[in-house]
Amino acid sequence: MKLIPFFLLSILISTGLTAQIHQTTRQGDRLAKVRELSEIPETEEVRVLSVDPSREFQTLLGIGGSFTESAAEVFYELSKERQAELLKACFSPEGAHYSLTRTHIASCDFSLRNFTYAPVTGDLELEHFSIEPDRTWLLPLIKSAQAVAGADFRILASPWTAPPWMKDNKTWNGGKLLPEYYGVFSDYLVKYIRAYAAEGIPIWGITPMNEPLGNGANWESTHFTPDEMRVLIKDHLGPTLKKAELDILIWIFDQNRDDELIDWTNTILGDEEAAAFVAGTAVHWYESTVSSSGEVLDQVQQAFPDKQILHSEGCIDAMGDDETIGAWLEDDWYWRAEATDWGYIWASDEDKPDHPPYRPFYRYARDLIEGLNHHLTGWIDWNLLLNFRGGPNHARNYCLAPILVDSGRDRIYYTPLYYAMAHVSKFVRPGAVRVGLSGQDDAFLATAFRNPDQSIAVVVFNPLEEDALYSINLPGRPEPMTIRIPGQALQTVVLPAGS
Incomplete structure (x- = not known):
């Protein structure tokens, strides 16, 4: 190691x-x-x-990883010396020089607990809105990254759920945003953007909802159909951002590169009024561990050549189900076909071929290269760092990160995945064609x-x-x-x- x-x-x-x-x-x-x-x-x-x-x-927007509360909590377990080293490794021109990042709006699975910025039920004017939950870990980490000499990165932000009181099931996981709250939820996102700007953290773009098709209600989520998302953007979120004079890019979908992507883009980007507010489509990679789904990406790009496609999330998941728990602390494991994902367990017999045991380093290298060759304008990994267990995580869906920290021992493990990303992020810069x-x-x-x-x-x-x-x-x-x-x-x- x-x-x-x-x-x-x-x-x-x-x-x-x-x-x-x-x-x-x-x-x-x-x-x-x-x-x-x-x-x-x-x-x-x-x-x-x-x-x-x-x-x-296409022109590249950037390459990088995500600021999460879990990553931030692990970061602050390190000594000041190790913190400086890690930040330099990620954001300095001498390091990987990440240029495109992501963060969550209120809690996600890689938070320490459930929380919302609008905790008071029925607060239609959002008088009690506050980003106070982010002040302990998340905001300090982002500000520390901004302070690195030579750091230059954009931030994409995504909510995992609307405040529960705005949803039909009144809880964190699953359910739908009630139509009568589309306007209030849009105001909620504007307040978030302005609150972060007041902290000196500009938000570059947003997705209206992470994984709107759901995650089996295993952690924070809010479900949308393509038409519901079209209405939210066209009649509420887009006009609300415009009225607020916020030049924020909207990225739709924010889920796996599969056939659902075609329906979503046809429905939303096919509506000229809705499409006018949309920069492009955000996608994840969990549909397959062996394919970059290039045919689907090509089909979307051909249909909507003036819109961009951005990879907003991917990671080595299902670590809690790996029989060789802890093997990921060995460099050579990343080249062996031993990793499995959740699809290895739950995929239908028809889809099983997309989820065999696989080589993690291959998956990163292949997806970066083939994804870019199939029109991706950016590529964002999930957590910047995690602990050796792949957490902390309140939903217990542990995952790997390119950088792992040995909690309590002030040690950092730069996995081979970190170097796979650096091969692109360090040498292919924003604005590259x-x-x-x-x-x-x-x-x-x-x-x-x-x-x-x-x-x-x-x-x-x-x-x-x-x-x-x-x-x-x-x-x-x-x-x-x-x-x-x-x-x-x-x-x-x-x-x-x-x-």
Whole structure:
């Protein structure tokens, strides 16, 4: 188990024109700097990746993780020295430099308890509204992240439930928001945005509800049909934000990349008045552990090319059901097909093939690359950090985070998942444009972006056990560069502008 973050070990990118190559491997490299080959073995096949900067696709919003109350509570178990180290690892340019984050509006499953900002039943004017519950852990963590030198991130915020008194079942889990409270709930979200702004924390975007299809009423949730969400946005939330003069982006759906996504986008984005308030669609990845659902993403993008698609949540879940509990504290576990998710248990026989035991590092590397290749404009992981048990969590649905803390021992474990994310977040920056790339396939995954500084970043994943050779062809570069990538390795190649 490695307890040292890569930014304390790796060499910083130089300002010269030499390509920079960093790799993370099963054998132990963590964003280690490597060189291109000076001589190409005649007996080995060389794959060719051809970059075409003239072909442009989506513009990246950012990559990062989520601020939760659980993560914040664990963070404050650390010493000041370890806290500074962890924040630097996440938000500094010398670290992963996360640029897009998420947080919850009132309580979620990764809170320590149920709470709402509007606790008084029937308070239609929201006179008793207060974000006081966030002052103990969550607000201080976000402010500490903002204070990191070089930090630059946006925040997407999502409610898991409306205040229970606004719902038909009058409780936290499940149920629907009563139509007579659509306007009050919209005011509730505006008050939240303004309250956070008053704390110096600008909210960049919101989803009207996390997982509106529900979660089996196992933790905070509020159910919506696509048409109910259309009405909420069109007649209440959109106009309320506009009247408040808040330039906040609305992202619909906020659930799994499955066929339901098609119905939701057709219903809401197909209504011109509702769509006028919507930036795009937020999606999760829990429908499958082995697929990025690229066909569904492509279908949505083709139908609504002026709207964006954002991955708002994903994690390694079902840790409480893992028979090898604690195995995730070993680096090599992330490369072994031993992790299972809740779908492994509850999926129908028809859907079981989407939920086999899987390799966590593969899942992150594949979803980042294939998701971006299928139009995702951003990618947000779930909890920034958790304890070694995958909590705390009042709903007892323990999950992994890219960074784990050994509670009471002041130790931090930067899992291989953290490095998988850093391969993209550190080198592909907000404003980067995905460009044409050929030569990749299911056995050799790759994506390419042109950064705002005009550098080209190519992220490559070799899921096979055998080493491979590949070359990168870039127009204007005198000769292609050839690189060896180990089996089961992830590399990022940065070609500076003018190279």
